[in-house]
Amino acid sequence: MLEVKNISTGYDKKQVLFDISLSVGHNEIVLLTGGNGSGKSTILKCIYGLLPIWNKEGKIIFDGRDITKLATYEMVKAGIVYIPQKNNYFESLTVHENFIVSGSIYSNDVIKQREQEVYKLTDLYKYRNRTPFNLSGGERQLLALGNALMHKPRFILFDEPFSGLDQAKTKIMVDELLQLKQQQISMLVVEHKKIFNTFADKEFKLDLGKLI
Numbered sequence: 001m002l003e004v005k006n007i008s009t010g011y012d013k014k015q016v017l018f019d020i021s022l023s024v025g026h027n028e029i030v031l032l033t034g035g036n037g038s039g040k041s042t043i044l045k046c047i048y049g050l051l052p053i054w055n056k057e058g059k060i061i062f063d064g065r066d067i068t069k070l071a072t073y074e075m076v077k078a079g080i081v082y083i084p085q086k087n088n089y090f091e092s093l094t095v096h097e098n099f100i101v102s103g104s105i106y107s108n109d110v111i112k113q114r115e116q117e118v119y120k121l122t123d124l125y126k127y128r129n130r131t132p133f134n135l136s137g138g139e140r141q142l143l144a145l146g147n148a149l150m151h152k153p154r155f156i157l158f159d160e161p162f163s164g165l166d167q168a169k170t171k172i173m174v175d176e177l178l179q180l181k182q183q184q185i186s187m188l189v190v191e192h193k194k195i196f197n198t199f200a201d202k203e204f205k206l207d208l209g210k211l212i
Contacts, residue, residue, distance in 0.1 A: 001026045001186050002047070002155060007058035009046050015054070016042045017209045024155075029177065029187045029199065034206030040190040041085065043206075044157045047188070048075055048082040062155070073105075079154035085163060085190075088144035089132055095143055096128040103150040111150070118146040121179065138169025145176065156180070158189045174199065 002024040010016040016039045024030045032040050045051045047060055049070055060068045062078060070078065090098050099118060103111040119125040122142040132140050141161055148156060161177070162170050177187065178199060189200070205212050 001028070001063060002188065003059075003061040004043070004047060005057070005059040005061065006055065007043075007046055007053050007060070008055045009042065009051050009053055009058075011051075015209070017046065019055075020206075020209075020211060022204050022211065024186055024188050025201075027181060027184050027186055028201040029181055029189065031200040031203040032188060032190045032206065033192065033203060037208075038206040039209040040206055041159050042209075044082060044084075044159055044188065044190060048072065048080070048157060050082075076105075076151050076153075079152075080157065081148040081151050081153040081155070082157040083144050083148050083159060083161070085159040089140065089147055091132050094129050094131055095124050095135075095146075098132075098143060098147055099150055102147040106150075114150050114152065118149045121149060122146045122176065136169065137164045138166075138172060141165065141169075141173060142176065154185060156185060156187045156189075158187055160190055160192070162191055 004020060004022045007020050008015065008017055020043060032043060034040050042051065046053060049072055053068060058068070059066055062080065067075065067078060090101060093101065096115070099115045100111060103114055106114070119128070122145060124139065124142055124146060127135060127139060132143060135143065145161070161173055165173060180187070
């Protein structure tokens with residue numbers, strides 16, 4: 001479904017990734033691990049077109065289509081969404097307003113329908129009039145996920161979904177991701193918590209920008 005082929009990239013003149021190749025199959029949850037500074041988040045940004053690929057050989061293939069140079073909005077149209085670790089929701093808006101803004105590229109009828117679907121998946125309906133400041137860490141992570149789900153994605157790039165969650169909220173997030181998998185949504189997830197290893201289909205580990 002998604003193939004990363006021989007990509008190298010970095011920031012300014014500092015190279016961070018060295019000839020990275022990996023794949024995520026249809027309906028797979030794939031874990032990306034490694035120490036701080038190993039390049040995990042950089043891979044997600046590179047796939048999503050937020051960082052340029054430095055080498056001519058580097059390519060991103062999605063469903064057999066070369067998406068290496070697609071703009072972000074075209075990624076969304078292709079069915080791919082990216083949930084960064086931070087700045088993944090609108091702090092000054094309520095849950096309901098977050099979903100409205102996230103889905104603003106669609107018609108009002110589509111937004112209403114998808115918002116109800118997201119409420120069913122995330123159980124955030126009872127918090128729809130709250131701002132993120134009045135949500136727990138786990139609820140804010142679900143809000144970030146809900147914003148992405150407004151686009152009905154086929155593939156999710158998720159950067160540390162369990163960051164800051166206690167054991168109970170971690171269990172809720174695990175259940176959410178498994179539920180998404182049942183809906184044929186594939187995922188590439190950056191994470192450290194060992195609980196994720198219990199249901200990921202496969203794992204890639206990075207060390208200093210190289211797969212090991």
